[in-house]
Amino acid sequence: MDDEGILDLFYERSEQAVTELDRKYGAAVRRTAGNILRDRLDVEECLNDTWLAAWNTIPPQRPDPLVSYVCRIARNLAVKRYRADTAAKRNGSYDLVLDELEECIPSGVDVESELERRELTAAINRFLETLDREDRVLFVRRYFFADPVAQLAAATRFSANRTSVRLFRLREKLRNYLQKEGLSV
Amino acid sequence: MNRDDLSDAIGGIDGRFIAEAYSHDPEAASGPSERIVRMKTKRMVSLALAAALILSLGLAAYAVGSIHLARQQELRQDLKVDENNAGSYVEYTLPETQEPQGAVLLSAVNDGTEERVYVNVSPVTEEELxxxxxxxSRFSWSIEGYELGGFAGPSLPVDLNLSGKEAIREALLQYAYDAETQTATLECWLTVDSFKKAMEALGTDTVPLQLNLSTDAGTRCLGTIDFALTDEQSRSFDFGRAVYHDEEFDKEIEIVGLELTPFSAVWKVHYEGDALLHSPGGDQQAGRDWLLLEDKVCQDAQLVFSDGSTFSTGGALTTPYENGVVRQYCGWGGAIDIGDVQRIVLHDLVLWEAP
Structure with missing residues (x-):
């Protein structure tokens, strides 16, 4: 079923909508949550929460693309759970992603309010616009979907080393970009 | 700002980018490529050679000893060491006593910027690898007594093309693992400059390089080796600040020189405004044409060998600005014969030619 058909089911308040959503995007959502959470039960719970959130927000929302909408919900729920579960310890694979992101933080830029956080997201969107498609996909797959480097390496047909270096270069670019943008935050 | 702020901000990125990345999901791609089938044959030949040699050593040492020897031979062949006279590639003498556990140093090569170190570690379960x-599972290296560490990964054939998680799992077990001895072959990447600092701080010529495996169960040390930096093999080309005019961007870029090793290259280029563009405040959007032109130099320039074959160093992995030039570092898997380079050209511009 295409996205429009699934959205129509949501608008009709048909429970079949969730079944179709799970059939089409269940694997993507499971994987998004599974890259962040290691516990299978947590992942399933995250999946159910994602479908519930979709049910509660569509309508009035009519997201396009639908896959981005549900993956975003799943990621944000998984990150929230991850933070709650791992507050006192740092050994998850998502910690590696966070460690890498730490390298992108320029000095002198602070984010204290929701408005500034939105501005930061807008700056990252502008940064992503500057990248070529291959680099942008690599960045989003690593830092949004939290895909392991080995998997990205295989997908990009480079060695893991080269992929790590390429990600490093992208982080350098983002840090420089944010530093420049930070002057106006 | 902290890393959680940044993570949250990335969580809110434009849905177009998420959909674009989703459509590139490697899980959606097809299974193992033809390349895997070819490599299977290669590995079988290597193992057969190793087994033949080992017969004379007695069966008791075979199980563990053969895998170290076999791996050395596979790496040598895969990295095209003999074929392309990579003198900087160093193989280490294998231990006479074949312990079933710990780390065994196989080989290493220094490309001037990074040192690649190949190590066998055991025991590692199939599931862990x-x-x-x-x-x-994540592999890493660290230096005992010094705050330095980095990533390591299972060593796979350099030209292997893989798509999808299952294909990767299969390749890991096929090329980087020996089930009988529970031995995994790892490749570690060490930054040469950081490693030198570690040696200086420890006041020694060798450092204790510790190999680690992290899983949900925690982190355990797989073994430690004493490691010293190896010598690099390089060849420098001075282009006398050759000027390349690019018609697409209508810009001119000076190509100052090239530092070449069997496994890497550094293209040194200079252009108006390069220092500013590569500074933290550099406007990369405004300088996009220059960045593309930098890449063009690395990607389009051809090294021409005596048999007429050509090689491109590929796009740069890092581009620091140092001493008045942008240093574009490029790396690749298998060695090239740097002594056999006869010409270097960028489209119609001959940058260098053997006398």
Missing amino acids: AGFADGA
Whole structure:
């Protein structure tokens, strides 16, 4: 079923909508949550929460693309759970992603309010616009979907080393970009 | 700002980018490529050679000893060491006593910027190695007594093309693992400059390099080797600040020189405004044409060998600005014969030619 058909089911308040959503995007959502959470039960719970959130927000929302909408919900729920579960310890694979992101933080830029956080997201969107498609996909797959480097390496047909270096270069670019943008935050 | 702020901000990025990345999901791609089939044959030949040699050593040492020897031979062949006279590639003498556990140093090569170190480690379970494909297992190296560490990963053939988690798992177990001895072959990447600092701080010529495996169960040390930096093999080309005019961007870029090793290259280029563009405040959007032109130099320039074959160093992995030039570092898997380079050209511009 295409996205429009699934959205129509949501608008009709048909429970079949969730079944179709799970059939089409269940694997993507499971994987998004599974890259962040290691516990299978947590992942399933995250999946159910994602479908519930979709049910509660569509309508009035009519997201396009639908896959981005549900993956975003799943990621944000998984990150929230991850933070709650791992507050006192740092050994998850998502910690590696966070460690890498730490390298992108320029000095002198602070984010204290929701408005500034939105501005930061807008700056990252502008940064992503500057990248070529291959680099942008690599960045989003690593830092949004939290895909392991080995998997990205295989997908990009480079060695893991080269992929790590390429990600490093992208982080350098983002840090420089944010530093420049930070002057106006 | 902290890393959680940044993570949250990335969580809110434009849905177009998420959909674009989703459509590139490697899980959606097809299975193992033809390349894998070819490599299977290669590995069988290597193992057969190793087994033949080992017969004379007695069966008791075979199980563990053969895998170290076999791996050395596979790496040598895969990295095209003999074929392309990579003199900087160093193989180490294998231990006479074949212990079933710990780390065994196989070989290393210094490309001037990075040192690649190949190590066999055991015991590693099949599940632990396969877990590398989805991030459930992570390998790393660290230096005992010094705050320095980095990533390591299972060593796979350099030209192997893989798509999808299952294909990666299969390749890991096929090329980087010996089930009988529970031995995994790892490749570690060490930054040469950082490693030198570690040696200086420890006041020694060798450092204790510790190999680690992290899983949900925690981190355990797989073994430690004493390691010293190896010598690099390089060849420098001075282009006398050759000027390349690019018609697409209508810009001119000076190509100052090239530092070449069997496994890497540094293209040194200079253009108006390069220092500013590569500074933290550099406007990369405004300088996009220059960045593309930098890449063009690395990607389009051809090294021409005596048999007429050509090689491109590929796009740069890092581009620091140092001493008045942008240093574009490029790396690749298998060695090239740097002594056999006869010409270097960029489209119609001959940058260098053997006398």
